[in-house]
Amino acid sequence: MRLRPKKRRLQDVSPDRSGLDVAYWESHDEELLSAGLGTMARRLPTLVAAAFRLAWRANRRDTAVALGGNLLAGFFTAFGLLATSDVLSPLFAGGPTPGRVRAALLALLLVVLAAGLRGTLLVAAGWAQARLKPQVERHAETRLFELTTQVELTAFDDHDFHNAMRRARDNGVPDTATVVEMTVSAVTGVVGVVAPAVALGLMHPILMPLLLVTAVPAGYTALRTARLRYEAFYRLSTARRRKFMLSDLMAERQPAAEVRAFTLRTFLLEEYDRVAEQEQQVQLETARHQTAAKASGDLLTGTATVAVYCALGGLLVGGMIPLAMATAAVLAIRAGQSSLTALMQTVNRLYEAGLYFGDYLSFRELAAARIRSPRGTALPAPFQRLTAEKVSFTYPGASEPALSDVSVTVARGEVIALVGENGSGKTTFAKLLAGLYRPGKGTIHWDDTDLAELDGDTLRQRISVIAQDHTRWPLTVRENIVMGRPVDDDRLVGAAAAAGADQVIADLPRGYDALLDRRFRGGHDLSGGQWQRIAAARGFYRDAALVIFDEPTSALDARAEHALFERIRRHADGRTVILITHRLASVRFADRIYVLEHGRIAEQGDHGELMNHGGLYAELYRLQASAYQEAP
């Protein structure tokens, strides 16, 4: 089915260079694509050096063998070519044939020996090169994930960060190994060209520059076509991310039910087609430019080759070189040109891989800049008092602050409730208290220590956050509760019971070992409420001084909800609790309730005080309570 791109109504659209409708969030930043051919050529040595440092770290021996083997093989190539001339000279000389063959034998033996050594070295280098590739890739990928799991949370709200990460992950990582591989091949290629060039130079000085002249148009074409391909890739990076996202929506399990329930098929296919059309236009344009560049490059290379053969013919006719040497020269030219073609293909791939690898390196810098510098890594003692003072926070790119001048004090062992209408800033504040975001203004103190001075990971060993949009980890039940902490079976069973997850687990055929992912054989899925119980069990498993429950009961049945709030009422076994909920009947027992409105604290006090105050809380509470009053 061919679907026409539809006119869009719901979002801003404008035509891009190819005349296609492009939503504002799909446009790319042309300025970032500023590195021209010259800049890139200057950058290439740095990139190659960086790739080799990476390869060296991945495996020293394989790196040394791959590089050294190719270099030595090149030496034997040159040697073999020169020895060929020594074989041909006696063969082309006068006298009886057996005598001429005998005279050529020693040189022939050397040619065979050089070819044998060259072959052996190339096999060893090739093996090392093949071994190096997966090691380099793994090293590069691990480094990438070390960074992505460390960057501050706000990075994930940043479009440029996402684009850079996607480019680094999808092309940068695999091309790191390609840069290494192609550099080694380029060394082989250069040696493969230089060896016959030197051999030709020794035969007659004019032959060497002529051979190298043929390299210029071929080299330029190789770089130009690689550049065109990269430009297309860069321009399409946002569109491609959108395409991947759409393909996930159409082919993944999780949205499959809603795609059908909302009869989204046609809409998604049309949207996919629109993005694919954009991609195709850019690809066709690129193919046209590449063909033109290649045709003109081939024409120039052909002309240069003819010139080389004419020069050789001239030398032979003019008696400046003997026939045997001219024959060896033809062999050297053929060898040089085939090495040259291979070298140009290698340079093409090296240049292109270098561009992607450059993206990988830039992303590493970008990500490293978004990692908070390590601070005090000592685990803070459980606090006596957690104090937020005049805290404000604005999400990156947002025009309005999500929080303004919020001051809250929580004493050890208290249960504090945050309530307020949707979007009033409750979750944002909880994330600030957990050190996941840093306040734009104001401070949060863990006793006397500013949270900004504490290492985030260390701090969060003391904090448990049960997020509203908790992740359904595709792991076993045990891993879903333990979440990377050391396994303590008693604690695990206790946490599951406290969250009401014990019965859910007992009903699973493999109990704690059941895999909670239907996409794998024997995997299970749970209902929304059952998942929420598992998430709550995570909160109880951690030995945390502060537990933040963000809407912990939104999917629970009445009995489970009551049981969980009872648990929290009993101060969650001595922990300090910050509870975010819209179920106001459940916050009556809280030591203090903060009512947020448009990112500010509108009211605070216990249930009785707030009801007497007769403000927003009282209004919301009465509204909810009225729904439960029996009709007369």
Ligand SMILES: Nc1ncnc2c1ncn2[C@@H]1O[C@H](COP(=O)(O)OP(=O)(O)OP(=O)(O)O)[C@@H](O)[C@H]1O
């Ligand atoms: N990642 C984000 N980037 C930009 N703005 C955000 C982001 N997350 C939330 N916001 C905005 O910040 C404000 C506060 O959001 P927050 O999630 O803290 O509200 P909430 O009180 O928890 O809402 P709810 O009751 O619906 O869970 C809202 O205006 C929201 O649109």
